[in-house]
Amino acid sequence: MKKINSRKIEHRQIANDRAIHFHELTTGFEDYHFIHNALPEIDFGEIDIRTDFLGYQLKAPLMISSISGGDARSQALNKDLAVAASQAGIALTLGSIRPALENKDCLGSYRIARDIAPDIPIIANIGASQIVKQYKTQQLIKVLKQIGADALSIHLNPLQEALQPEGEPHFKGVSRAIEILRETLPYPIIVKEIGFGLSLDVIKRLQKMGIQWIDVAGAGGTSWSRIEHHRTVSEEKRAVAAQFFEWGIATTEAIRNALKAKQLNIIASGGIDTGLKFAKAIALGAEIAGAAKSFLQTWNRDGVPGICELIRVFAETLRIAMFCTGCQNLEKFRGNKAIITYRK
Secondary structure, eight states: OHHHHHHHHHHHHHHHHSOOBOSSOOOSGGGEEEOOOSOOOSOGGGOBOOEEETTEEESSSEEEOOOOOSSHHHHHHHHHHHHHHHHHTOEEEEEEOHHHHHOGGGHHHHHHHHHHOTTSOEEEEEETTHHHHTOOHHHHHHHHHHHTOSEEEEEEOHHHHHHSTTOOOOOTTHHHHHHHHHHHOSSOEEEEESSSOOOHHHHHHHHHTTOOEEEOOOBSSBOHHHHHHHHOOOHHHHHHHHTTTTOSOBHHHHHHHHHHHOSOEEEEOSSOOSHHHHHHHHHHTOSEEEESHHHHHHHHHHHHHHHHHHHHHHHHHHHHHHHTTTOSBHHHHTTOTTSEEEOO
């Protein structure tokens, strides 16, 4: 238990303090450009960026992606993230609930988010390898109920598990475990990569399992290969981790993969660290878009006021992008090929 919490703390420290972005592989958003509409024929005040998600109406199609959970510092972070997310009317994903599954004393660091934010969707997450051998449906239901979560996000992270010093790269049976949870868990399930992207083949397989929500979490932003490289003391393992610094499927490519599958609800994340990338992700077809590192760094630097300001920047950028492409609401903006062009 202490090892898990220590690992999560190290992850946050490295993500906040070190240069862990991809150097060569990009998100691909730089190749997409909005087509400026100088005659939009709408008033800026008419722009509506509200959207429905997991039974809630969000004020903006934005999610704070999973960052923390389990330790005392995480409780303070989850509290502040919940305050900001509730004020802004956006979604919040908590960090891995594995500590809470192993020690009920950790439940408070997650539950605090629901206590503070009763009016927004809150998503819990668990690693894919853990649902094969360790945690069963009834355990998950109990913890999800205790922390007040609205959905469970299953994280696919084979590369991270393979590179992590204490990793558990046990992925045999994950597909069936996901199917079982979809059939037995009375909560919506989101399946997510952690920053290396989802291929079309994997997306189609998830769709056959009955999964309706995916988070493509593409490459080009935070490199978990670099994070685990910093954590590893073995020179050999550091050298191996370095081989995968530029591994993955770019975020925009992963979004395109998801769109090809059709009839899937897409969450876009992976290197979405500016308002314009956020707007492009929605324009390309994502229902909502998420970010993690930007919120973590902002919280460490500026606390709740900084997070609230960052959310406002994202939301206002989206509004202006919609105004300057002539789209009054997200229904007209999302997935509209007439307003955004690809130019390499």
